[in-house]
Amino acid sequence: MSDQTQAPAVRPSKGERTRARILASAAELFAASGFHAVSLRDIAAHVGLTHAGLLHHFPGKESLLIEVLSHRDREDAKVLFRVDPEDSPQEFLRLIVGVVHRNMRTPGLVSLYAKISTEAVDPAHPAHTYFVRRYALLRGQLTAAFTALAARTDPRPDYDPELTAQMLLAVMDGLQTQWLLAPATVDMHAAVVAFCARIGLDFSDAPPLPDHRSDPEPSPTSIMSAEAET
Amino acid sequence: MSDQTQAPAVRPSKGERTRARILASAAELFAASGFHAVSLRDIAAHVGLTHAGLLHHFPGKESLLIEVLSHRDREDAKVLFRVDPEDSPQEFLRLIVGVVHRNMRTPGLVSLYAKISTEAVDPAHPAHTYFVRRYALLRGQLTAAFTALAARTDPRPDYDPELTAQMLLAVMDGLQTQWLLAPATVDMHAAVVAFCARIGLDFSDAPPLPDHRSDPEPSPTSIMSAEAET
DNA sequence: CACGAAACTAACCACGTGGTAGGTTTTACC
């Protein structure tokens, strides 16, 4: 059971290590410039491979994008879905706000979702289905949290849980673009906390979430992972 | 001074008419798929020209994009800037909400700004400077409106005008992407009105703005037009 | 160390892209 006996058994193969580097580079470059403006050769050069080498690991550009997104979702799921929004709505919302605070330390991650989600509005985009589902899921979770919270609040608050869920998601998304365009002017976290204050939630002391320091193996039961059908 | 003496003198030339069709097609296609995923040949075919014919009217793809954006700004400016945010803050905010309501009838226009603004986060993007300025201007105007509104409200409201401006812009922007991805589920207008209710503004009866039915000549004093320096 | 599989490269392919240049057609004006 010592670390020595475990480390050699789980050492990633050369291919797995290269795949991880490809995913990291693709995430970074897609985040910077979007899917269409980044070529396979760009990503491959960033990794230190040829584009044909990259295509040995991933069957094509579109499946690479889906894998980048799914990979990041599994990371988020570990944080967000350890709390049930109906059982602990306040804690769930606190985690959501914590995600915003953490995101301010990872502009690349913010940019990835901001950039690709708007591209994915186009039904022909490889990640279109992925984002339709992702937003539906998040709205559902947040609506459940606000509904549960309202049921526990006396006097009962006068907000519509579904509209409020849409608003909170919108504030978070909308602030990303503004922040990316003017990071010195726009304070994402303060604005989200201020929004929550508007609906009666005090998260002014919400602690930050842990950084993305490690990328452990993907969880086999990924809730947020959308397997693309393309 | 009769209409008959004016109409022949101001009839657009063939070139002007073609330019207008190019701008409309470019706006539509950029809105659908973004700058990078649309080629000049796509736009030209949509107009019914060759791409070389298109390039007779616009010196290049990048300047075409800037012109599309500036053109739409002049249209918005006519609506938004007929009211001074400091003199009539409530009326100004009412117009902002009216813009959202109107936008629900023009998915293409919504998509254009949503799509290109996130692309433009990339400093190498042709519209980067344009959007940095646009957001700064809008934040300034909204901050001025909320500041003036707070000064006229007794007891003084407890919101920070600058954060609130960021939040309102964020809600409007963030709702666009959600709406474009799930138009049957997300009600942009209701969510924005609900947000305003959260800060003490009742716009539940805000009237819609006029449609984009006509495209009159550009105003010579366009406030929101950002002349690109590229 | 040997060997098969994985990882990776070089070269190729067909196609698409923004832009250029010269020629043809259309427009606008006198």
Added chain:
DNA sequence: GGTAAAACCTACCACGTGGTTAGTTTCGTG
């Protein structure tokens, strides 16, 4: 109607793109 300019087209250019194929190098295991 004549003419010059504007509008538009055809053909070309160099380059970039995602993907394929065959060969070479590296890895992992016995």
